[in-house]
Amino acid sequence: MEQNITEVMTHLVFQIAVIIFAVRIFGNLAEKVGIPSVLGELVAGIIIGPYALGTIPLPGFADGLFPLNSASLAVTPELYSFSILASIILLFSSGIETDLKLFLKYSVTGGIIGFGGVAVSFLLGNITAMIMLKTNFMDVRSLFLGIMSTATSVGITARILSDKKKMDSPEGVTILAAAVFDDVLGIVLLAVVMGIVSALSGGAAVSGGKIGLIAFKAFSIWLVFTALSIIFSKQIARFVRLFGGSSDFTIASFGIALVLAGIFEKHGLAMIIGAYTTGLALSSTEIAPVIQEKIHGIYKFFVPIFFAVMGMSVNIRELANPAVLIFGFVYTALAIIAKIIGCGGPAFLLGFNLKGAIRIGAGMIPRGEVALIIAGIGLTAKVIDQELFSVIILMTLVTTLAAPPLLNVLLGIKGRGTRKEIKSSESQQFIWDFKDEEIATLILDMFIEELRKEGFYIQMLNIAEGVAQARKGDVSLAVAAEGSKLNIQTAMEDMGFVKGEIYEVVLRLNNSLCSLEALKNTNALKQGLINSENRVEPAIIKVISKDVISSELKSTNKEDVLEELVWLLEKSGKVIDHKAVLADIKARENIMSTGLENGIALPHAKSDGVKEICVAFGIKKEGLDFNSLDKKPAKIFVMIVSPKSGESPQMQVMSSVTGILQKTELRDKLLAANGADEILSVIESVNKK
Secondary structure, three states: OHHHHHHHHHHHHHHHHHHHHHHHHHHHHHHHOOOOHHHHHHHHHHHHOOOOHHHOOEOOEOOOOOOOOOOOOOOOHHHHHHHHHHHHHHHHHHHHHOOHHHHHHOOOHHHHHHHHHHHHHHHHHHHHHHHHHOOOOOOHHHHHHHHHOOOOOHHHHHHHHHHOOOOOOHHHHHHHHHHHHHHHHHHHHHHHHHHHHHHHOOOOOOOHHHHHHHHHHHHHHHHHHHHHHHHOHHHHHHHHHOOOOHHHHHHHHHHHHHHHHHHHHHOOOOHHHHHHHHHHHHOOOOOHHHHHHHHHHHHHHHHHHHHHHHHHOOOHHHHOOHHHHHHHHHHHHHHHHHHHHHHHHHHHHOOEOHHHHHHHHHHOOOOOHHHHHHHHHHHHOOOOOHHHHHHHHHHHHHHHHHHHHHHHHHHHOOOOOEOOOOOOOOEEEEEEEOOOHHHHHHHHHHHHHHHHHOOOEEEEEEOOOOEEEEEEOOEEEEEEEEOOEEEEEEEHHHHHHHHHHHHHHHHHHOHHHOOOOOOOOOHHHHHHHHHOOOOOOHHHHOOOOHHHEEOOOOOOOHHHHHHHHHHHHHOOOOEOOHHHHHHHHHHHHHHOOOEOOOOEEOOEEEOOOEOOOEEEEEEEEEEEOOOOOOOOOEEEEEEEEEOOOOOOOHHHHHHHHHHHHOOHHHHHHHHHOOOHHHHHHHHHHHHHO
16 A cells, blocks of 8 residues: 555656646747736647647656546645645735735726626526527536626736726726735635535426525525624734744645635635635735745746646647537637626716727636636536536636737727726836846835835735736826836826835835935935924833833944943843844944934844844933034943844834834923833823823
């Protein structure tokens, strides 16, 4: 038995190795000819699979590297398990990419158009199956082909809109808002249909009332788990963070996705629904951007394997069958028409002209990742056979290939897509080549995080290609990573804001730019730090204790006061290397003085010389020269040091400290205080107000 298991695992290792190289070769070739890499990965699976080259005998593999396992499961159970895990990763990532706030904010127009596209696609797909299969509307095959028709791969459309500088056009904004609803409604429909499929056990006829009850139960399960996940999303985020740093809590988050996926499967629903629900819940938490970044490497490894396995399940003989081709042509044609009518029709009624409505419909045509996942679920559950699976693959291929050129042509037609003139500025593109792909990706992540801090809603449209949209009020940005280049598109009057934000991000990354000339305009930022109404976090202020407070600093110059404050920090017990802390503090001061206005100085740094964040508080009543912003002596000194690695709220501590020191009467009380106890009492009095 042990030898047999070893043989099975050895076979699996060789299979995965071949798939890894095949999907990358064909995926890269697909991108070079201008089609999505997912189609290249699908074709790779077809070519190396059991219905093509996979059964050719090789040394050590008498039946071929990918022998046909069975009619319902073309590949081995072990390889299929990998693909299931990949599908869970894909839907978990899709959920994380969905901006829940965006979903709620743009719920009217996007909801109507998204609902229209899903409803018409489901009806036409179902009716097509009824006619071609000569069955009834509630036949599970009809239901399944109906739901297959609803899927949309908006990442493909987003790339086209970005390339054509139409991401912030009325059509582009509407397509992307509707796509959020399309994803959610598609998942709901899948939950309902899978509930029916599970209860009917392969298609046994039951009454309409019972089917309604089954659908209600499936929808209720989805709704309850989704609502609870969203309500307790912050608690879930806090729980996973208990496991450690960003990599650890990302893995823990995926663990929760696996748990919920298993629960949904146990209740007769698809595992991917549980994965999507987990991602959707966490999408509104502060750890979502980190999970997006960390899950990307796992995504790049597993997801192409899924598409290859889906390709291996395609019987190319069935795909060449005239009956399949006819069925596939009719189904595909109606799938295209359904999106144009279902999405374009409501758009026409909501202020778009015929040209704009057709553009919106065309933008919703591509089927992709989710469609293939649902098809794989149907094939494994024996809801559909190889013939219908081939029909679905044909539809997915054609709609994904046909949509880009069609949308390009429609967007190239001159003239606005709305009935009334909408005031809008000409879009501009800002392309910055950082000469390094990793640097470009890092800056993209930092830029998106800064936009979130500015109050923008972020929609990650394609995590694999780094395509995102950011919106706040009338401001709309399209962001795309293209190798070492960062491509940002927005209205002309918003380009100054974009360049300013990128500039700030670059400054933080590159200390060589931190010269007085490069930072000559940062005085306003320093003034804002002390003159703004900063939030005072009670928990953060608690890091200031009596033993790190000096009411009478002895130093008479800047160098000495820095060293005296570091010695104060050692009393906290958190300093493990005095020299390292002092060196890092001085290095930060050499970049630019931390002397502010009103007699305040905030020397700070990140250092390997401390175990956790620590604060020292010192008073020099007569003051000393600290090269402050207002050229006046500094009298109140707050030194803040946090570890370089791991998480520590250094900027929040600084903001809270300046929130305390911004009031003149409070500064006067601190300078008049006698001893550390009085100083600490003044600080703590702020939290009691």
